[in-house]
Amino acid sequence: MNASTGNLILGWDVGGAHLKRAVLAPDGILLSVEMAACPLWQGLDRLDTAIAALSPAAGRSVVTMTGELTDLWPDRAAGVAGLSRALAERLGADTLIYAGRAGFVPAADAPDHPADVASANWHATAAALARMCGDGVLVDVGSTTTDIIKFAGTQVNFAGYSDAGRLETGELVYSGAARTPVMALAATLPFRGRQVPLMAEHFATTADIHRLTGDLPEGADLYPAADGGEKTREASARRLLRMVGRDLGPCAMAEAEALAAFASEVQLHRLHGALAQVLSTGGVAAEAPLVGAGVGRFLAARLAARAGRPYRDAGEVLSGAPALAAAASDCAPAVAVARLAID
Structure with a gap:
């Protein structure tokens, strides 16, 4: 420098x-x-x-x-x-x-x-964006949590400030792109014609899901895998299949990939519900963009499409x-x- x-x-x-x-x-x-x-x-x-x-x-x-x-x-x-x-x-x-x-x-x-x-x-990010890009909705999907914060007229527009308050208002969702245990996403996942209850064990994380879907960015997963093993597609498939009591080998890689694709949709659905809750209070224009941040901002881009809003990348701003x-x-x-x- x-x-x-x-x-x-x-x-x-x-x-x-x-x-x-x-x-x-x-x-x-x-x-x-x-x-x-x-x-x-x-x-x-x-x-x-x-x-x-x-x-x-x-x-x-x-x-x-x-x-x-x-x-x-x-x-x-x-x-x-x-x-x-x-x-x-x-x-x-x-x-x-x-x-x-x-x-x-x-x-x-x-x-x-x-x-x-x-x-x-979250307040720092939303405050800086409010000063730099006008009205919008911050969707910061990190490795562990997601923040959904409106900003308008250079001001941060929040309903809750503490973690407790933001959990209640949908502005804080404990669901991230890498460290969230798969068992926290849903009670069941579909597999071979059944809704299979997930094992309440830390066998796999969302990093395994998004590695199998091809969405996990380089450098997003800095912690050891749930089993301390490799961070390859095969190892992620093995870990994810354990959640439904299965093993790779008897099960095909394609089955693990399908399981990951649906699990990703489950996570996105939860975030969409939180976004809808936040937007339901008003205070930001319908055409205001979703501004994505965090290592999981690929999910924010998909949320923008589902919500019918433009998408901007926080880093560009x-x-x-x-x-x-x-x-x-x-x-x-x-x-x-x-x-x-x-x-």
């Missing part, structure tokens, strides 16, 4: 499973976007490992977080306090924490705003650099929080 390192803005999205960072020059040019696995529930040393996995960069850090939800802490307030302190120690005492509707606060003051700071990364658009979509909250800090 040839910009003055002291003037760079480092936007961080510190999740419970992934660490994402965007680096912006003072003039708003996006210089880099990176992501690393960060199983924060295993200890703060995992945060150190994830930071070390990123390219060296120095500058002013601004942070949005969901990592306070991990069971490393007894509750969200303790998580906000503990994680903010840990980040200030690692990123600098001048680190700012994004507190959503309350704006940015110094890391030292974040414990005074736990309800605003906790899991506010947030990045300003076509070469980094895909990475910016994958790590939208990190890019967004940096842009909000510059603004």
